[in-house]
Amino acid sequence: MEEFDLKSLLSSNEKMLIHLLQAYARTNGIAIFILGNDDHLQTGIFGKLKKTNQLMQMDQVADLSKLSVNKYKYDLEYADAPLRIVLINQRIGKVCVAKDVQHIGIEHLQVMQQLQYQAAYLKFLIESVSKLIVKDRGVDDFVIKYSMNVDDAIDDLKENEGKALQQIKIMSTSNSSIISAIEYIDSNLDKRLTLDQVSSKVYLSDYYFSKLFKRETGLSFSVYLNARKIQKAMILLKESDKSINDISESLGFTRLSYFSQTFKKYTGYAPTKYRTDGNKQ
Structure with missing residues (x-):
């Protein structure tokens, strides 16, 4: 049995993807984080959220799969997009973007639409860079093989x-x-x-x-x-x-x-x- 090592990909090539995500989050005033297929954080949360610590603690005991449902509990708007590795035709996780919000209204709707656009853009960015990294190093560098449990x-x-x-x-x-x-x-x-x-x-x-x-x-x-x-x-x-x-x-x-x-x-x-x-x- 095999599993794609998303954490290894994110930290490869001197943490190229992590630096890109940090810069994008800082420039656009949003928070970005990557979840694996198990809906757990693969890295820290890039950018600032008022409830960052709560989200990190929540991930330790459960997962963030229901964040889209519970987003108002954390006073934030949220969007995500699936991440895939084309060379092996597999989904490896998802990129998530979030922003603190206070009131529900027209401004809130604009934030939601902007986050959806940013999630789609980051999906394209991460997949494009990942394709180059995996092609250069070989997919075997990022595959964990397990014996039958x-x-x-x-x-x-x-x-x-x-x-x-x-x-x-x-x-x-x-x-x-x-x-x-x-x-x-x-x-x-x-x-x-x-x-x-x-x-x-x-x-x-x-x-x-x-x-x-x-x-x-x-x-x-x-x-x-x-x-x-x-x-x-x-x-x-x-x-x-x-x-x-x-x-x-x-x-x-x-x-x-x-x-x-x-x-x-x-x-x-x-x-x-x-x-x-x-x-x-």
């Missing part, structure tokens, strides 16, 4: 498929990458999706995506995917005349036996029994 593997084995259907009903996340991944999964339940396919759609490495998905949803990718397929199968069994084999194929299962086995794991019923009992209700 035994504890993670055991956690996945312990995961209870029988509770997954209840879990997805109350699941919520504000992480834009996971929201996009869930939308893609839900629109492609008829396909045989893999972790690699979905992670590439949201420009994350499979390692990052797997960890982030579990953290945000409480379920591993494979359990969520199967839970959504079984949830749809339950509806089709109750509300359509399709054969169980047709339902299995329409949800990307290659073997009817595997569909039946998976259905029973998640619901406690065989598909035929579920259809019969469901139609009696």
Whole structure:
């Protein structure tokens, strides 16, 4: 498993990117900071904010993924833009810009629009400089390779498929990458999706995506995917005349036996029994 080392990139070439961000923040009277895919700060906050210390402390115990929702709590306006490394086609984090505000009104709206423009510009600047740095030094200089974590593997084995259907009903996340991944999964339940396919759609490495998905949803990718397929199968069994084999194929299962086995794991019923009992209700 591999992870792109954003901190290493930011501090490379005598901290070129950090100096650029510091200068831009100072010149434009804003604060700039970089978050990784886990929504934690990768460096300090460049520029000044009245609540800088509070934000730094908050990052130590949680993350800043909900900053856009809680921005008024910190008396600031905020915007961000995703950062990607084109050479490996991955999202590595996001650049965030913020500014202290006092009153909500026309001036406040102008600040918000200006920050959105600045976030887009900084995204272009960072990605352009990063492309040159990575091309010059080679992408291997910025990739951390991990061996399989035994504890993670055991956690996945312990995961209870029988509770997954209840879990997805109350699941919520504000992480834009996971929201996009869930939308893609839900629109492609008829396909045989893999972790690699979905992670590439949201420009994350499979390692990052797997960890982030579990953290945000409480379920591993494979359990969520199967839970959504079984949830749809339950509806089709109750509300359509399709054969169980047709339902299995329409949800990307290659073997009817595997569909039946998976259905029973998640619901406690065989598909035929579920259809019969469901139609009696």
